Amino acid sequence: MPQASAPAAPDRPLRLAVLLQDLEFGGTQRYALHLMRGLDRRLFDPELWVLNAGDGLEAEALATGAPLVRISRRPPGSPLALPPLFARIARSRPDILYTLTVVPNIWGRLFGRALGVPAITAGFREMKPKQWEPLLWRVTDRLICNAEMLRERAVSTLGVPSDRVTVVPNCVDSERFCSAARPDGPPRVVSVARLVRDKSPLAMVEAFAIALQSVPEACLTLVGDGPLRSKVEARLAELGISQAVSIVTGCGEVRPHLAQADVFALASRREGSPNAVLEAMAAGLPVAASRTGGIPDLVEHGRTGLLTRPEDSEDMGAALTRLLTDKALRCAMGAAGREKAVRKHSPEATVRATEAALLAAWARRRAS
Numbered sequence: 001m002p003q004a005s006a007p008a009a010p011d012r013p014l015r016l017a018v019l020l021q022d023l024e025f026g027g028t029q030r031y032a033l034h035l036m037r038g039l040d041r042r043l044f045d046p047e048l049w050v051l052n053a054g055d056g057l058e059a060e061a062l063a064t065g066a067p068l069v070r071i072s073r074r075p076p077g078s079p080l081a082l083p084p085l086f087a088r089i090a091r092s093r094p095d096i097l098y099t100l101t102v103v104p105n106i107w108g109r110l111f112g113r114a115l116g117v118p119a120i121t122a123g124f125r126e127m128k129p130k131q132w133e134p135l136l137w138r139v140t141d142r143l144i145c146n147a148e149m150l151r152e153r154a155v156s157t158l159g160v161p162s163d164r165v166t167v168v169p170n171c172v173d174s175e176r177f178c179s180a181a182r183p184d185g186p187p188r189v190v191s192v193a194r195l196v197r198d199k200s201p202l203a204m205v206e207a208f209a210i211a212l213q214s215v216p217e218a219c220l221t222l223v224g225d226g227p228l229r230s231k232v233e234a235r236l237a238e239l240g241i242s243q244a245v246s247i248v249t250g251c252g253e254v255r256p257h258l259a260q261a262d263v264f265a266l267a268s269r270r271e272g273s274p275n276a277v278l279e280a281m282a283a284g285l286p287v288a289a290s291r292t293g294g295i296p297d298l299v300e301h302g303r304t305g306l307l308t309r310p311e312d313s314e315d316m317g318a319a320l321t322r323l324l325t326d327k328a329l330r331c332a333m334g335a336a337g338r339e340k341a342v343r344k345h346s347p348e349a350t351v352r353a354t355e356a357a358l359l360a361a362w363a364r365r366r367a368s
Helices: 027-038 058-063 079-092 102-114 133-139 148-156 201-214 229-239 255-259 275-282 313-325 327-344 347-367
Strands: 014-020 044-050 068-070 096-099 119-124 142-145 165-167 188-192 219-223 245-248 263-266 287-290 305-308
Touching: 014 027, 014 079, 014 102, 014 347, 027 044, 027 058, 027 275, 027 347, 058 068, 079 102, 096 102, 096 347, 102 119, 102 133, 119 133, 119 347, 142 148, 142 347, 148 165, 165 347, 188 201, 188 255, 188 275, 201 219, 201 229, 201 263, 201 313, 229 245, 263 275, 263 313, 275 287, 275 327, 287 313, 305 313, 313 327
Parallel strands: 014 044, 014 096, 044 068, 096 119, 119 142, 142 165, 188 219, 188 263, 219 245, 263 287, 287 305
Antiparallel strands: none
């Protein structure tokens, strides 16, 4: 698997701008905050640039000690945020611009290259991101994926040269998501996912209905909101299981819900490498999840959880039933998942790997 190797250290800290769309709760945003906290200041002088409104993680961003630059307060998707972005890049001219999330990945790269930013790095964190990748990888010095499957897609499908792609796995703060003794009470499944098509919430509730046939006292907590909420609520009513399912919205802090759960489930039809799965593993939960995207890189079938066919409610229902009816299996898988999260997905390892990729992007432009 081609990875970035760190070239010689620069003779001064490189001015690095990490550009995000917003500071709402999300895996990519947390990754950016880990960078702001952990980057070696002998190598980098980082700033966090935020394109749009969205403040859920603003306090944590300020606590990193890196400058927080608000490009605009426009809502996500507003074209009125683009002129101030252009002006900021023109005025600041960072040594390296690292774009994350869809809109920054498009306009940040285009503006950065047009304005002569020396090195441009971009995140590729979804199977089919709408960020014009077949065109824009050509103006990108380094593409950073968070799963091996995404690297393979970038190289084999999009034609990105393999020496321009690096895999940096997601990370989780295992102390923050520490394992805890489960409370007494009915067995509980938790799913942390937006109620959108790619997350397959309807398949999730149908799978849970199947599990209820064997474990009628079980409960399900859906943590997330989205345009499919009304359809999910209607399907719960049709299945007659509304009393066993709760939907939690407006929640940026998932730890209390993980602490109350016995099983974590994710029924996505399409994924990159979801942080929600890593957080559940760090919390000591066994995982039932679809075999899609980068999930098989995280969940070892039969050891840390069970993988199921995407959008197959019966397969997911069988996995939930197996986990809910076998406490010894749940405990063993949960312990193995936490051990893997601690060993392979530490923030320090992720930050060091990102540093190497950023330095490789800088070296490539210096050599060209």
